[in-house]
Each structure stands twice: as C-alpha cells, then as structure tokens.
Amino acid sequence: AQSVAQPEDQVNVAEGNPLTVKCTYSVSGNPYLFWYVQYPNRGLQFLLKYITGDNLVKGSYGFEAEFNKSQTSFHLKKPSALVSDSALYFCAVRLQGYGNKLVFGAGTILRVKS
Amino acid sequence: DGGITQSPKYLFRKEGQNVTLSCEQNLNHDAMYWYRQDPGQGLRLIYYSQIVNDFQKGDIAEGYSVSREKKESFPLTVTSAQKNPTAFYLCASSPSGSSNQPQHFGDGTRLSIL
Numbered sequence: 370a371q372s373v374a375q376p377e378d379q380v381n382v383a384e385g386n387p388l389t390v391k392c393t394y395s396v397s398g399n400p401y402l403f404w405y406v407q408y409p410n411r412g413l414q415f416l417l418k419y420i421t422g423d424n425l426v427k428g429s430y431g432f433e434a435e436f437n438k439s440q441t442s443f444h445l446k447k448p449s450a451l452v453s454d455s456a457l458y459f460c461a462v463r464l465q466g467y468g469n470k471l472v473f474g475a476g477t478i479l480r481v482k483s
Numbered sequence: 484d485g486g487i488t489q490s491p492k493y494l495f496r497k498e499g500q501n502v503t504l505s506c507e508q509n510l511n512h513d514a515m516y517w518y519r520q521d522p523g524q525g526l527r528l529i530y531y532s533q534i535v536n537d538f539q540k541g542d543i544a545e546g547y548s549v550s551r552e553k554k555e556s557f558p559l560t561v562t563s564a565q566k567n568p569t570a571f572y573l574c575a576s577s578p579s580g581s582s583n584q585p586q587h588f589g590d591g592t593r594l595s596i597l
Contacts, residue, residue, distance in 0.1 A: 410593070412588030418585055469577045469579070470516075476525050
C-alpha cells in the first residue's frame with residue numbers, strides 16, 4: 370500500500386538553530402512528494418514539492434527538502450528556525466494513476482522556542 | 484485574489500440532522516476534494532471530483548454525499564448516517580485531476596455535535 374510516515378509527533382528546536390522534520394514514503398513507481406504547513410484553525414499552505422530533478426528542493430519561507438530515493442525519505446529542513454515557523458507540518462505523496470489524489474502523513478508539530 | 488472559500492467556519496449539528504458545508508473556488512480549477520482532519524490522523528479523503536458532474540468516493544465516504552453541478556462549487560453534506568461527524572473539514576482544488584501542481588486549500592469548517 371502507498372503510504373507516508375512522519376515518525377515524530379513533535380519536534381522542538383531553539384530559535385536560530387537548524388530544524389529537520391522527517392518524512393518517509395512507500396509508493397510504487399516514481400514518487401511525487403509535497404510538504405504543507407498548517408497554522409491553527411487554518412487550511413494547509415503549500416511549501417514545496419519534488420517531482421523530478423535535483424534532490425534538494427527549495428520552497429517558501431526558506432524551507433528546503435532533500436529527496437533520498439535509497440532511503441525513501443523526503444525530510445523538510447531549514448537552516449535557521451524562527452518562532453513563527455511553529456505550526457503543524459504535513460508530508461504527502463501523490464498516488465500514481467489516481468488523478469491528483471494525495472496521501473498525507475499524520476503530521477508533525479514543530480515548536481520553535483525563543 | 485483567487486482562492487477557496489469555505490463556509491460556515493463553525494457548524495453545529497443536532498442528532499438526526501443533515502448539514503451541508505459549502506466550498507467555492509475562483510481559481511478555475513477542474514478538480515476539487517474534501518478531506519476530514521482529526522487530531523493525530525492527518526487528512527483523510529472523503530470525496531473528490533475531477534470534472535463537473537462527476538465525483539468519486541475517497542477513503543471514508545460513508546455517511547457523506549457531494550454534488551458537482553458547477554465547476555466552482557463542491558458542497559459536502561454530512562448525513563445523519565455519519566455517527567461521528569465532529570471534525571475539521573477541508574476543501575481543496577487543483578488545476579486538473581492529473582496535474583503535478585499542488586492542491587490549494589480553504590480555511591476549513593469545524594463541525595461539532597450539539
């Protein structure tokens with residue numbers, strides 16, 4: 370079955386430190402991967418995607434993600450965390466052959482402390 | 484600005500009552516989606532529509548119904564058959580059912596039981 374796993378329910382990091390939010394996937398064929406962010410009582414905002422090409426993808430608000438095919442991972446990273454980055458982050462994979470359907474991970478809460 | 488509008492923001496349902504959640508988009512997107520979000524479970528797909536007058540069941544369609552009579556509108560009805568409707572409901576759209584473009588999300592409707 371095609372799935373996405375976010376192994377950490379919560380990640381805590383100090384402001385100014387680098388952050389990583391982990392995501393692993395299980396899909397047949399080439400994966401199309403996405404990261405979204407959600408602030409309280411709001412919808413999801415798109416951060417970045419990997420379709421093909423460079424393994425390091427740059428996105429909005431200084432975020433980037435590294436696609437690693439051998440480890441089936443797509444970890445979200447930022448060199449220097451801001452308090453305003455505190456939110457709920459979702460990794461998602463597009464299902465092949467099902468239009469643009471996405472399967473989401475359970476989400477990771479990021480808390481950045483000043 | 485183009486976007487997705489969900490209404491109402493908060494909704495309360497009585498026992499045995501059907502309620503309808505509105506989703507309107509002015510992005511000229513062909514595909515639209517309804518998700519249910521519960522704490523710690525990520526987003527689960529209820530229904531999706533790739534084109535007007537056509538829609539398919541997602542992973543948790545039981546107790547829900549939809550219609551797609553217009554390109555810009557995709558209302559979701561939570562019927563009395565849905566025994567645990569308390570959740571945050573998110574509507575999304577994308578340019579087409581086979582696009583690699585990310586889905587765009589509304590700001591959700593929070594449904595509670597009276």
